[in-house]
Amino acid sequence: xxxxxxxxxxxxxEAAALVRRSPDAVFIAGGTNLTxxxxxxxxxxxxxxxxxxxxxxxxxxxxxxTVVGAGVTNAGLAGDIGIRRRYPLVSEAILAGASGQIRNAxxxxxxxxxxxxxxxxxxxxxxxxxxxxGSGCPAIAGxxxxxxxxxxxxxxxxxxxxxxxVALAALDxxxxxxxxxxxxxxxxxxxxxxxxxxxxxxxxxxxxxxxVTAVELPAPTGAPSxxxxxxxxxxxxFALVSVAAMLKVEDGVAVDVRLAYGGVAPRPWRARTAEAAxxxxxxxxxxxxxALQAEFATARPLxxxxxxxxLAASLTRxxxxxxxxxxxxxx
Amino acid sequence: xxxxxxSMVRITVNGKVHEQxxxxxxxxxxxxxxxxxxxxxxxxxxxxxxxxxxxxVDGQRVLSCLKLVVTLDDASVVTIEGLDTxxxxxLQEAFVARDALQCGYCTPGQVCSAIGAxxxxxxxxxxxxxxDLANAEVELSTLSREExxxxxxxxxxxxxxxxxIVDAIEDVARQDANGTV
Ligand SMILES: Cc1cc2nc3c(=O)[nH]c(=O)nc-3n(C[C@H](O)[C@H](O)[C@H](O)COP(=O)(O)OP(=O)(O)OC[C@H]3O[C@@H](n4cnc5c(N)ncnc54)[C@H](O)[C@@H]3O)c2cc1C
Ligand code: SF4
Ligand code: FES
Ligand code: FES
Numbered sequence: 075x076x077x078x079x080x081x082x083x084x085x086x087x088e089a090a091a092l093v094r095r096s097p098d099a100v101f102i103a104g105g106t107n108l109t110x111x112x113x114x115x116x117x118x119x120x121x122x123x124x125x126x127x128x129x130x131x132x133x134x135x136x137x138x139x140t141v142v143g144a145g146v147t148n149a150g151l152a153g154d155i156g157i158r159r160r161y162p163l164v165s166e167a168i169l170a171g172a173s174g175q176i177r178n179a180x181x182x183x184x185x186x187x188x189x190x191x192x193x194x195x196x197x198x199x200x201x202x203x204x205x206x207x208g209s210g211c212p213a214i215a216g217x218x219x220x221x222x223x224x225x226x227x228x229x230x231x232x233x234x235x236x237x238x239x240v241a242l243a244a245l246d247x248x249x250x251x252x253x254x255x256x257x258x259x260x261x262x263x264x265x266x267x268x269x270x271x272x273x274x275x276x277x278x279x280x281x282x283x284x285x286v287t288a289v290e291l292p293a294p295t296g297a298p299s300x301x302x303x304x305x306x307x308x309x310x311x312f313a314l315v316s317v318a319a320m321l322k323v324e325d326g327v328a329v330d331v332r333l334a335y336g337g338v339a340p341r342p343w344r345a346r347t348a349e350a351a352x353x354x355x356x357x358x359x360x361x362x363x364x365a366l367q368a369e370f371a372t373a374r375p376l377x378x379x380x381x382x383x384x385l386a387a388s389l390t391r392x393x394x395x396x397x398x399x400x401x402x403x404x405x
Numbered sequence: 406x407x408x409x410x411x412s413m414v415r416i417t418v419n420g421k422v423h424e425q426x427x428x429x430x431x432x433x434x435x436x437x438x439x440x441x442x443x444x445x446x447x448x449x450x451x452x453x454x455x456x457x458x459x460x461x462v463d464g465q466r467v468l469s470c471l472k473l474v475v476t477l478d479d480a481s482v483v484t485i486e487g488l489d490t491x492x493x494x495x496l497q498e499a500f501v502a503r504d505a506l507q508c509g510y511c512t513p514g515q516v517c518s519a520i521g522a523x524x525x526x527x528x529x530x531x532x533x534x535x536x537d538l539a540n541a542e543v544e545l546s547t548l549s550r551e552e553x554x555x556x557x558x559x560x561x562x563x564x565x566x567x568x569x570i571v572d573a574i575e576d577v578a579r580q581d582a583n584g585t586v
Contacts, residue, residue, distance in 0.1 A: 173559020
């Protein structure tokens, strides 16, 4: 780690100005991802701008939805009784990630903006287009079992590691951003996260000094939901594949269906093609299989991660069986 | 803005206030072990993956290896050395009674983590294995072994003392009447 300065501003404007002043300045929240990457020399800031005094800890429930401040902790959000009752999918996804200690320190914004766990990205002795643009992507010919199959490019096949973001994608959450210029934007997750293309170094559309201030959840739909995560050990491991599913069935047919996947793409992957194939239909095993085939039609599987495509399909069948037990007869 | 690479930080550790110039790169783990010589807290991986460095910050369990001291101005930290000023904490006694360790390297982190986890359960926080997580009323005294295992999954034990660690936590949890353990 190189020597660095630190500031703990009291206003968002001051914080944004500080980050804009130097190209190597970054915000720090819980520090659970940033400190790790600084120790590895993957991120080498010259200034840390602490967000803890920026008034980002609102957590309020309204008829139209819920506002979650960017500085609320992951544990605090998952444990909040209003979140558990209204959006159990969010609690489940958060509790499926990291550990109790990490969730106590980690913030909502930090969770959304955490970097990929690709091993080459974390190892500065190796080339990596995301860390040093143009140096190459050794994962494609090397270790890529954990990496992505959808939305990837020839320049980068990394996945976004967040569990919470997968639930937020299924719920149509919106991320509030205070632009460095002072204006305010509201971004869907698809607008927040970039696909790598030929610029895998840029994970998001945010510019230096843009501060994530909150996440907004629209009013709960009442559709039964479920987060399921497949990983190499039962707990405290990143996802191989995860799914956030919401399904409302009436008279045997799906009247509301949302599917988002983790562990397969550079961002939480909202499966709109599969949703469209299921909407208004009986969610039978064979239809789900077809819907998932259509969703993964553009996949670019690599030898050691092609299994994720079948895994996503079987996981979806299992989750739908949980959510619509009455549909068993329809299979 | 502060262009220095060090700042004055006021931090309470096991009840004692320390005011020190802190290099902004210093982690809480290194402050505890290297500067304050509180070597009970262990460095296993230094990357958040093992839980050996778990301490309580303002009452909550966190990983000291991923916390920069400069972000903890005015915070209060409790380590394994400060759990009980009158002697041995009931959970430490339970670890001894249940033989919940072999080499002991992970033990301080396990004990601090368990104290944090019990407090979370007392607050009614669910875990991933809580049945009907949306509506469940969580109670520490009736926490299942599966719950204890899930809540403790951030603490690895290379000696594999897990079953006895769960025994020890279960012993203390069962006696809980929502008071402080
Ligand atoms: C061993 C281990 C296992 C883990 N397992 C999982 C897992 O299974 N699932 C999972 O989802 N996560 C997992 N995590 C990751 C964890 O969830 C993240 O580290 C955490 O959510 C990051 O939050 P933070 O507040 O600590 O972020 P920080 O480390 O403080 O910041 C992360 C990034 O966000 C930026 N940032 C922070 N706040 C703002 C803001 N308000 N506006 C703009 N930018 C901001 C920072 O500049 C930085 O780039 C794991 C982590 C570890 C160490
Ligand atoms: S997959 Fe992306 S992050 Fe991993 S080595 Fe390739 S470029 Fe780097
Ligand atoms: S030393 Fe902190 S988690 Fe391993
Ligand atoms: S007792 Fe040896 S690592 Fe746990």
